[in-house]
Amino acid sequence: MCNMKIKFLGGAGTVTGSKTLVESNGVRFLVDCGLFQGLKALRELNWEVLPVPAETIDYVLLTHGHLDHCGWLPKLVAQGFKGKIYCTRPTKEIAKLILLDSAKIQEEEAAKANNKKFSKHKVAKPLYTVEQAEEVFPLFRVIKPNETFNIDAEISVTYTNAGHIIGACSITVEAEGKTLVFSGDVGRDNDVLMFPPTKPKKADYVFLESTYGNRLHPDTDPKLELETYINNTFHKDGTVIIPGFAVERAQSIMYLLWQLKKENRIPDIPYILDTPMGANVLGVFNENPQWHKLSAHECIEMTKMFSVITDYEDTIKVIFDDRPKVVIAASGMATGGRVLSYFERYIGLPNTTVIFVGYQGEGTRGRKLLEGYETIKIYGQHYPVEANILQIEGLSAHGDQQDLVNWLSALENKPERIFLVHGENEPADELRLKIKERYGYECNIPFMHGEAEI
Structure with a gap:
């Protein structure tokens, strides 16, 4: 044999x-x-x-x-x-x-x-x-x-x-x-x-x-970290961009933000989920309750807090809305997707905060930003990095x-x-x-x- x-x-x-x-x-x-x-x-x-x-x-x-x-x-x-x-x-x-x-x-x-x-x-x-x-x-x-x-x-x-x-x-x-x-x-x-x-x-x-x-994942409270970063950015009239893995990480971030909002720990500003796939994944969560900890009621209430964007025309409107806001946009390693459109406008602004919430593979834009690259290449153009680049490791x-x-x-x-x-x-x-x-x-x-x- x-x-x-x-x-x-x-x-x-x-x-x-x-x-x-x-x-x-x-x-x-x-x-x-x-x-x-x-x-x-x-x-x-x-x-x-x-x-x-x-x-x-x-x-x-x-x-x-x-x-x-x-x-x-x-x-x-x-x-x-x-x-x-x-x-x-x-x-x-x-x-x-x-x-x-x-x-x-x-x-x-x-x-x-x-x-x-x-x-x-x-x-x-x-x-x-x-x-x-x-x-x-x-x-x-x-x-x-x-x-x-x-x-x-x-x-x-x-x-x-x-x-x-x-x-x-x-x-x-x-x-x-x-x-x-x-x-x-x-x-x-x-x-x-x-x-x-x-x-x-x-x-x-x-x-x-x-x-x-x-x-080892740090023994820190990711919910508290989110609260701190959002409030600090809000006080600078800035925008928070969270490159989100559309499956599960985006939903985890949504859940924590929903909890913080219920507890009045973060400001009353727009909270946006800009990933069509992330929006569709919410449907998968609703249809498969035996696979996760959220109840059907929690899924519905959590989603109500967010403006869920699917059309790219609405993405453009959000990008050019200068009000402070929190945006979750794919992809999680910034290798593609709508987060790059936000980067084009916001990565060069010092009152912007970018929060990475998962593993950043070798050679990805996410890894480069965390390593302190001063410029980042997007669609053939180089953009100076002035935004505050942060990572919450406890959400991996x-x-x-x-x-x-x-x-x-x-x-x-x-x-x-x-x-x-x-x-x-x-x-x-x-x-x-x-x-x-x-x-x-x-x-x-x-x-x-x-x-x-x-």
Whole structure:
């Protein structure tokens, strides 16, 4: 019998482009199929043909609907994939929204590049189109968490709650007498909206994310930080811009702002949600109450506080309204989306406050702003950065080093190997040392396109 083969086609040495290929007894399946973001060298990988012919892949198992885990599906389908894509119901709905939004942004940015002639290509093209994104949808197959099902006669799969965002799951695969556990992105035990992640009890091989493998979330009160930053900006007649991850982070920020407003701790100014996808995600929250802590009544009352914008014409009106305001606009790492339109007008104003509320990948505008870049490039133009750039780390949807180490604490057996994925090299290596120190488990940190036999 041949050994099972694992190929790390993404999410190795980086927090983006998650793709892990498993080959077992003639069956090939991907765990996640994400888009590379951030550094140009990574983004360029999105244009390459998959090292394995897409038509030979039988299934995709999606852990959740974030772009770095599902955003390459249209390319996979365009390259010949015709199999089933398994996921939970909220993940299906989120992934559809994410893919449509991604395709639309790419079409718009290609059109801008061609109109303004700032692309070095003769004709700038989108990575994929809205039409190609829609070709993915018929392949989705919804599964229920905590119920084992077979994707093949000899391969069974179980999804369990991972926290992180609505619908997110870890995936346990039983094949060839081995138990493989793919963590996906692990949430936090004390998240504002999500339930704590379920810890695995048995695993021969673990594929564990390591995004915050070298960091502990600060023991601070994000609600108090929000209150302070908003009031300080209001007293300067300024605007607060929060680059928001449209899924779950935007809703968490909305919830905290709603609480602060009810307690009369923040001023009576416009509070704006300017992300069509974020608005649609509210509908997913309403339709899937078993996946989060908010009641139906709380969802309705929270939403009433915000002006929810979908049309870009209304975005322009808000941008040129000089009154103090708080705006949540995608994308969360400022890699695209409407937040860039706000940056064009406000990033150069010293009474502006930009608050980042999640992980900022290497090479993204968000990371550059937090690192203190004095100018930022948007659509081919450079803008001076005069705004106050802040970060609230306590709102990250990812578990920190302690959460990740604790996630392994319920294992009843010693894993043969743990692969640390979905992390930059330094965080992954520090997590490796912590796991060895606490449990004595050996960890591997795979390279991009690396292979392992198990």
